[in-house]
Amino acid sequence: MDDVDTLASSLAHVSRDLLAQSSAQATLNKIVEHTVELIDGCDDCGLLLMRAGGVESPAQTSDRVRKSDQAQAELGEGPCFDAAREGTTYRVDDMAAEDRWPRYAPRARELGIASMMGFQLFTSEDTLGALNLYSNRANAFTERSRQVGWIFASHAAMALSTARMGEQLETTVETRRDIGEAMGIVTEQYRTTHEDAFGLLQKSAQDYAITVREAARIVTRTGELPRRD
Template identity: 40%
Template sequence: MADLADQLGLLARELQKEQDTEAVLEDIVRAAIRLIPQVAHASISLVRARRTVESRAASGDLPRRVDAVQSETGQGPCLDAAYEEQLVRVSDLSSETRWPRFARRAWDLGARSMLSFQLFVEGDSLGALNLYGAEVGAFDEESEQVGQLVAAHAAVAFADAQEISQLNQALVNRDVIGQAKGILMERFKISAPQAFVLLSAVSSTTNTKLQVVAEQLASTGDIRLNGNGRGHAQAAAGG
């Protein structure tokens, strides 16, 4: 237990250093395989609208293919019990009755037993840590207990990484809009507020997101959207 505590402490420090969401997910999957007894494969699964299951940072082809089967059949741990429970154990996929179509296909792919830990639920979206055993009945109480500790660290790190990612994207968006405003201010000799109003007007009249309008102007020096031949910014400015 002392060694496990040290390993979990190391994992927490490693995850804190990462500022990229994908790198965080890969670290979590590697840690799950290293720390949780009897784990042969692991992945993070993201579920959208309780229907589409997406494998992220999968340790191999098996987790990706099993997630694809969940999406195709509309059955499986991530699409059912994992929304209501923090832990789902599947001891034997050959005799699993909760999701018969999924279980039969997953068994044929080579999955024998599974553990799924809920990481987060936001409306109809779900994040789960999925573990795969190489044999029937591979996971026991120790696997569940250690898995819950790893999943708790993973949930916190994943939330932090998403927040950092969103913050970085917001900063990028702000910089691009600032560049576009600067181009318009220099070209048409207008103020910063007037440049923003101009960008907003182009966005509205072309039914294009403001960020896309700003990116095109910043990268090409012009705005030609929706097939119009004349630059909308020039037209809006009266040029």
């Protein structure tokens, strides 16, 4: 089996494994694990994700990756944040000679980071964040590392997007079930129509500054609309 066939087989296995995960967080954990296994020169890996107008670090293979992300957040600069926010792909061949991030580079060297490479994670509908690779030695990442990383980042983005959609769908189904059950209780308890029952749920949610689903859960638990004691 030649190199191309080996790579294709590895990517197919990894893609199946990512899609088999039971949650978005499990998918994130597998993405960073497989990155280290798959890409030449990679000793550690971390993910930065775009959430609520900012970035978060939900998965990493070591504590130094977490510390690196913290340093970039504190300093307001760094390659990982540029990749996540601006959609850039980067490669740092030698952190000792790096001048693009003058405050972050010394912190990275203190953590034993000699070279880095990163890719934006995105789908056609959404920008998700960045996949960031770390090495203990300078010039660790080759052109092949970059090509494989770019391909894998595409697979990872699709797997993560699919996992998120699945969780959102599950939440939607559970919400509709909770509200439907509560409406049945309100209809019987207050001798009202189905439509008016939903109106009562909405008003209770507004009065108590909670979601309709939370109001519905109170109804199913107590048999009554939310009220102050």
